[in-house]
Amino acid sequence: MKIEEFRSAQRNPEEWTPFMRTLEYRMTRRRRHLRMAIAAAAVLAFVLAGTFWRFSRGPESRTLLRANVPTRSAPAFTPRRGSALATAHGIVVINPEDRT
Amino acid sequence: MTASFLGSLLKKSRRGDERAFFKLVEATRERLFWTARRMVGRDSVAEEILQDAYLGLWSQPAGKSPDDPMAWLRRFCINRAIDYLRREETKRSVDAPSAIDFAPAGTNVERNYRYREAEGKLFQALDLLPPQERAVFILKFIEDVDYADIAEALGVAPSTARNQAMQARRKVESELKAKGIEL
Numbered sequence: 236m237k238i239e240e241f242r243s244a245q246r247n248p249e250e251w252t253p254f255m256r257t258l259e260y261r262m263t264r265r266r267r268h269l270r271m272a273i274a275a276a277a278v279l280a281f282v283l284a285g286t287f288w289r290f291s292r293g294p295e296s297r298t299l300l301r302a303n304v305p306t307r308s309a310p311a312f313t314p315r316r317g318s319a320l321a322t323a324h325g326i327v328v329i330n331p332e333d334r335t
Numbered sequence: 336m337t338a339s340f341l342g343s344l345l346k347k348s349r350r351g352d353e354r355a356f357f358k359l360v361e362a363t364r365e366r367l368f369w370t371a372r373r374m375v376g377r378d379s380v381a382e383e384i385l386q387d388a389y390l391g392l393w394s395q396p397a398g399k400s401p402d403d404p405m406a407w408l409r410r411f412c413i414n415r416a417i418d419y420l421r422r423e424e425t426k427r428s429v430d431a432p433s434a435i436d437f438a439p440a441g442t443n444v445e446r447n448y449r450y451r452e453a454e455g456k457l458f459q460a461l462d463l464l465p466p467q468e469r470a471v472f473i474l475k476f477i478e479d480v481d482y483a484d485i486a487e488a489l490g491v492a493p494s495t496a497r498n499q500a501m502q503a504r505r506k507v508e509s510e511l512k513a514k515g516i517e518l
Contacts, residue, residue: 238457238476238477239477239479240450241373241454241457241477244369245365246365246368246369251364254364254385254386258360258390259357261386261390262353265390265393
């Protein structure tokens, strides 16, 4: 027996059918996973960009004090901290810590 | 099948031509299967290694496509088979080869029987070799691969591959001689 004779081994062509089918299936599955990963990465990037945009803006103007002040009948009231006076120009808040 | 032809098939498949990739598989699968099969001794494991090799090649990033897909695939299969042998060294058993699988074309029944018998004994002798020597022996003496390509596949110097091949051949010959088979 010459060792070179082992070189001539051949598989039955029909044996390759399930192999090729499995390979095709695994390729399709991998492609689908890749697409899903790309879509997930895009969604994540979109969410991150939105969050960054939301929190990277400068300080907003916020209403600190909102009240219907019956100036004629009750010209003064006490807010959460300090006190406020209704004047002809608007409401003046006097914080007790600012008093000198 | 030349490296440039296989390389062009791979390039086509990179551009979305899936049929080109399957042509590449059809052109290389037989040879790679037997390389892996001779290494691990099991059809199912050889097929699994081959599946992983093709998926690995197919998933390579476009910029990293190998110029010689056959060399890349062979390297992948050999290294995966060596890993498998190292893991399974103690519990491995060889599948009984079937007459249809192994019979060279145009042989008669008696010759088939002798072939199967010798093949089984050769595998038993190969079992005695360390995984890397086994790979060198199979690539050099059964598949007639150049030492330079063997060295590249195994990541060793060509002189190392040559020494390992000679050492492996001596071991296999003495083992087979003890069983009454001359190579």
